[in-house]
Each structure stands twice: as C-alpha cells, then as structure tokens.
Amino acid sequence: MANQVQNEPTAAYILSLIGGIIGLLISLGLVAWGALVTIGIGGVGGFYYGELVAIMVTYLGIGIWCLITSILIIVFARKLKANPLQHSKWGALILVFSIIGPAGLLALIGGILALVYKPIPYGASPQYGPQQPYYGPPPQQAAYQQSPTTICPQCGTAVASNVRFCPNCGRQVN
Numbered sequence: 137m138a139n140q141v142q143n144e145p146t147a148a149y150i151l152s153l154i155g156g157i158i159g160l161l162i163s164l165g166l167v168a169w170g171a172l173v174t175i176g177i178g179g180v181g182g183f184y185y186g187e188l189v190a191i192m193v194t195y196l197g198i199g200i201w202c203l204i205t206s207i208l209i210i211v212f213a214r215k216l217k218a219n220p221l222q223h224s225k226w227g228a229l230i231l232v233f234s235i236i237g238p239a240g241l242l243a244l245i246g247g248i249l250a251l252v253y254k255p256i257p258y259g260a261s262p263q264y265g266p267q268q269p270y271y272g273p274p275p276q277q278a279a280y281q282q283s284p285t286t287i288c289p290q291c292g293t294a295v296a297s298n299v300r301f302c303p304n305c306g307r308q309v310n
Contacts, residue, residue: 144220153246160207162238163238166198166202169199171195208233223253223255290302295309
C-alpha cells in the first residue's frame with residue numbers, strides 16, 4: 137500500500153530500523169562468538185563434553201533469539217513505513233520486541249514514537265502549519281466629510297466643488 141498520510145512517521149521508522157540493525161549485528165556477533173568459543177575450548181581440552189555443550193547452547197541460543205527479534209523489529213519498522221495508519225499495531229510490536237531483544241534504546245524510542253504518532257490523511261487539513269496573516273480590524277471611517285469633487289470639462293482635472301476655476305487650465309468649472 138502507498139502512504140495514505142501527509143506526514144510520515146520518519147523518526148520512528150529510522151530509529152527502529154537502526155535499532156534493529158544494531159541488534160542484528162549484536163546477535164550475529166553472539167552466534168559467531170559462541171561458535172569460536174566452542175571451537176577454541178574444544179581444541180584446548182580440559183573441559184567435559186557437558187560443559188562444552190552448555191556453553192555452545194547458551195551462546196548460540198541467545199544469539200539466535202536475538203537474531204529473530206532483530207529481524208522482526210526490522211520487518212515491523214518496514215511495515216510501519218508502508219502502512220502508517222496502523223502505527224499503533226506496529227509501534228506496539230516494535231516496543232515489545234525491543235524490550236525482549238538486543239535492539240536496545242533506539243528501537244525502544246522508535247516504538248514509542250510510532251505509538252504517539254498522529255497521522256494526517258490526504259485531504260484533511262493539518263492542525264498546524266502556516267497561519268493566515270492577521271491585519272487587525274478594518275480602519276474606522278474618517279470623522280470628517282470630504283467635499284465632493286467635480287471634473288474640469290476641458291482638461292479632466294479633479295477640482296473641489298467650492299473652487300470656481302480649474303487650477304490646471306484656468307477654465308471656469310461652475
């Protein structure tokens with residue numbers, strides 16, 4: 137679906153996406169560390185097989201769990217960008233998975249921003265924006281009455297009605 141709103145949840149999307157990517161890197165590091173520690177401990181020896189399996193399962197299990205939650209946060213951030221009118225659903229899911237996963241503070245803030253986001257659908261006028269200029273009340277009418285004017289028949293100059301001769305051409309107006 138295309139964006140159906142005038143204002144997109146850009147900050148929530150970017151923070152959630154960055155948090156998910158950081159969590160993805162952390163989880164890949166945990167999986168790699170678990171594999172390297174298992175290989176290293178197995179090569180050195182001195183550990184029982186049960187301890188080796190426990191270390192491997194711990195690192196790999198936590199790493200895979202973090203990998204799944206980070207991928208879900210990235211997917212939910214993309215869904216938020218694609219359909220911002222369902223921001224409450226995607227924001228709540230980002231919030232939950234950022235709490236139980238390694239995504240951390242950025243995805244948590246992104247989920248909160250998605251929850252408090254107020255979409256403005258196309259066609260609706262925004263509640264904010266540039267205001268119309270205010271010029272104040274209209275000016276009051278003048279207290280004095282202006283004298284009526286007449287037009288000189290020869291040159292077309294406007295002349296006050298109490299003047300008998302045109303100041304421009306000198307012809308008699310009245």
